[in-house]
Amino acid sequence: MERYWKKNLQTLGILLFIWFIVSFGFGILWVEELNTIRIGGFKLGFWFAQQGAIYTFVVLIFIYVIRMNKLDKEFNVNED
Amino acid sequence: MDLLTWTYLLVGLSFALYIGIAIWSRASSTEEFYVAGGGVSPLANGLATAADWMSAASFMSMAGQISFSGYDGSVYLMGWTGGYVLLALLLAPYLRKFGKFTVPDFVGDRYYSNKARVVAVICALFISFTYIAGQMRGVGIVFSRYLELPIEWGVVIGMAIVFFYAVLGGMKGITYTQVAQYCVLIFAYMVPAIFISIQLTGNPIPQLGLGGEIAEGVPLLDKLDGVLGDLGFGAYTSGKKSIPDLFMITLALMVGTAGLPHVIVRFFTVPKVKDARLSAGYALVFIAILYTTAPAVAAFGIYNTIQSTSEKSITDLPAWVQNWQQTNLIQIEDKNGDGKVQYLPNPNTNELRMDKDIMVLASPEIAELPNWVVGLVAAGAMAAALSTAAGLLLVISTSISRDLFKTFRPNISDKKELRIARLAAAGAVLLAGYFGINPPGFVAEVVAFAFGLAAASFFPVILLGIFSTRVNHEGAIGGMLTGLIFTISYISYFKFMSPELNTAEHWWWGISPEGIGSLGMALNFLVCFGVSWLTPPPPKKVQQLIQEIRIPKGAGQASDH
Numbered sequence: 056m057e058r059y060w061k062k063n064l065q066t067l068g069i070l071l072f073i074w075f076i077v078s079f080g081f082g083i084l085w086v087e088e089l090n091t092i093r094i095g096g097f098k099l100g101f102w103f104a105q106q107g108a109i110y111t112f113v114v115l116i117f118i119y120v121i122r123m124n125k126l127d128k129e130f131n132v133n134e135d
Numbered sequence: 136m137d138l139l140t141w142t143y144l145l146v147g148l149s150f151a152l153y154i155g156i157a158i159w160s161r162a163s164s165t166e167e168f169y170v171a172g173g174g175v176s177p178l179a180n181g182l183a184t185a186a187d188w189m190s191a192a193s194f195m196s197m198a199g200q201i202s203f204s205g206y207d208g209s210v211y212l213m214g215w216t217g218g219y220v221l222l223a224l225l226l227a228p229y230l231r232k233f234g235k236f237t238v239p240d241f242v243g244d245r246y247y248s249n250k251a252r253v254v255a256v257i258c259a260l261f262i263s264f265t266y267i268a269g270q271m272r273g274v275g276i277v278f279s280r281y282l283e284l285p286i287e288w289g290v291v292i293g294m295a296i297v298f299f300y301a302v303l304g305g306m307k308g309i310t311y312t313q314v315a316q317y318c319v320l321i322f323a324y325m326v327p328a329i330f331i332s333i334q335l336t337g338n339p340i341p342q343l344g345l346g347g348e349i350a351e352g353v354p355l356l357d358k359l360d361g362v363l364g365d366l367g368f369g370a371y372t373s374g375k376k377s378i379p380d381l382f383m384i385t386l387a388l389m390v391g392t393a394g395l396p397h398v399i400v401r402f403f404t405v406p407k408v409k410d411a412r413l414s415a416g417y418a419l420v421f422i423a424i425l426y427t428t429a430p431a432v433a434a435f436g437i438y439n440t441i442q443s444t445s446e447k448s449i450t451d452l453p454a455w456v457q458n459w460q461q462t463n464l465i466q467i468e469d470k471n472g473d474g475k476v477q478y479l480p481n482p483n484t485n486e487l488r489m490d491k492d493i494m495v496l497a498s499p500e501i502a503e504l505p506n507w508v509v510g511l512v513a514a515g516a517m518a519a520a521l522s523t524a525a526g527l528l529l530v531i532s533t534s535i536s537r538d539l540f541k542t543f544r545p546n547i548s549d550k551k552e553l554r555i556a557r558l559a560a561a562g563a564v565l566l567a568g569y570f571g572i573n574p575p576g577f578v579a580e581v582v583a584f585a586f587g588l589a590a591a592s593f594f595p596v597i598l599l600g601i602f603s604t605r606v607n608h609e610g611a612i613g614g615m616l617t618g619l620i621f622t623i624s625y626i627s628y629f630k631f632m633s634p635e636l637n638t639a640e641h642w643w644w645g646i647s648p649e650g651i652g653s654l655g656m657a658l659n660f661l662v663c664f665g666v667s668w669l670t671p672p673p674p675k676k677v678q679q680l681i682q683e684i685r686i687p688k689g690a691g692q693a694s695d696h
Contacts, residue, residue, distance in 0.1 A: 056682070067224050070220070070224060074217065078213045082209060083382055084378065086206075094346070096345075096348060096356055096357065097354075098356070101206060104209035105201075105206075105427075106430065110427070112216050112220050112419060112423070113416070113419050113420055113423050116219065116223045116415055116416040119412065120223075123409070124409055127688075131688075132686040133687060134409065134688060135407075
């Protein structure tokens with residue numbers, strides 16, 4: 056069970072790192088730098104702050120769901 | 136049909152739907168009342184969570200807030216969605232495995248202390264009451280604007296509806312009405328947004344329209360930067376807030392979201408741990424639909440407003456401006472007597488004042504959509520306010536009947552407990568209604584309070600309760616109280632005691648009261664760790680409980696084990 060928990064923590068670490076980078080990083084800390092890059096009518100930093108971070112959050116949760124379902128089966132701690 | 140008839144019809148139909156669902160899903164046991172019997176599908180729970188979470192503020196005020204603050208408004212967009220990542224990854228699955236009914240339940244059991252439980256109940260009640268007063272007020276405002284009823288009557292009707300399905304149906308009734316309310320509110324939000332997006336940018340998807348080009352071939356956001364810059368407001372896509380403040384506000388909103396008891400409790404209603412994870416994902420998808428549309432509505436709204444008012448003759452303004460002038464949401468005063476409207480940053484020369492709610496409420500008229508769309512937006516705003524109010528109401532009634540009554544009188548029968556829960560819900564409706572009619576002067580300020588407190592009190596102790604086996608009740612109580620008292624003091628000082636000092640140079644490290652919950656959370660963590668290390672570790676039984684909630688296997692239905 057310790058290995059299951061460790062793998063879980065690893066997954067959390069990676070996903071939360073991305074969570075931090077897209078919002079606090081791209082959306083706030085480096086927003087000026089990213090704003091020099093343009094995608095269509097958007098400045099990239101502004102896009103991350105008002106759209107991109109939210110899309111990434113959704114993807115992160117679904118990656119977590121898939122990854123944990125797999126891990127549960129692997130360690131035989133799933134519910135069915 | 137005229138506007139008023141349409142509004143009455145659509146709002147009336149939506150109310151009839153909610154009441155119908157309430158009768159169909161009446162709760163008959165405490166388990167059904169508290170957690171809908173634990174049998175809600177992940178998809179339904181995702182929809183219900185989205186409606187539960189998105190309040191009158193999300194629906195009516197957020198877009199306008201972004202309109203007037205541009206890039207700075209991003210704190211709400213990221214803050215109120217990023218919290219779901221924390222919720223899904225760090226809290227929801229474990230709390231579901233723990234398998235009881237409330238947040239204080241978890242705090243009380245994990246920290247083997249009724250003192251900790253009572254502190255948690257106080258936090259939950261405080262957060263929920265501050266929040267619900269604003270919702271009731273929101274219902275009243277919608278009624279008065281669209282149905283031309285006095286605000287008091289609006290609040291009373293809203294109370295009656297919530298009373299009916301929350302008191303009767305408990306969590307079961309609330310869950311299925313919230314599913315319906317989500318559908319109503321998202322439809323109402325998207326229809327005007329899509330049409331305005333087509334009119335301005337030719338793109339039917341507002342999220343893309345925001346980055347699209349307006350008729351003259353210039354990207355909308357660049358045009359907006361230019362127009363606002365010329366008026367002296369500063370570019371739309373860059374902000375005025377300092378980076379540390381943006382950082383701390385976003386963090387406080389994220390962590391606060393994850394710590395709100397009425398959101399957490401929704402994850403007790405699904406059958407399995409993996410359903411809890413999945414439904415958090417669904418919830419964020421449904422929330423993201425509105426939250427990624429809001430910045431588009433915001434930019435379209437401010438652009439349209441400036442185009443149709445700035446430097447235009449006062450006698451020649453579009454009909455929607457004149458309509459909303461009657462409700463005082465738009466105020467125009469020709470200060471320099473030139474017969475034209477000047478929209479300027481300086482409050483002494485600015486002639487156009489707008490309430491932030493206008494961007495959503497007037498959107499159907501700005502887009503010249505038929506009257507039924509206006510009625511639809513009214514029904515949507517109502518759905519947003521009612522669904523959140525109901526979720527909060529349940530937390531309040533559960534806290535009283537279960538966390539206080541049942542804890543100290545463990546022998547009461549299920550039937551009696553259910554009666555107490557219903558009575559508590561009824562009492563809470565009345566109290567919330569009272570605050571809706573006589574809002575304490577600080578309703579607008581309490582949002583900062585609710586999030587700050589949730590961030591500073593619940594989040595750290597729940598997180599450490601799951602991820603540390605060493606943290607004990609001395610640490611948890613100390614941490615919660617420190618976070619709570621620190622955050623309350625800081626916000627009260629700047630908001631109520633010395634509001635004249637509420638400027639960046641007086642704030643600690645430039646952190647505004649909206650963002651101080653982050654610091655309160657950090658203090659809570661520190662105290663919780665520190666005190667725990669100086670005192671004995673929790674008993675074996677508790678350590679075993681922690682090991683158990685970490686693995687999904689064996690999650691039964693929520694129950695009193």
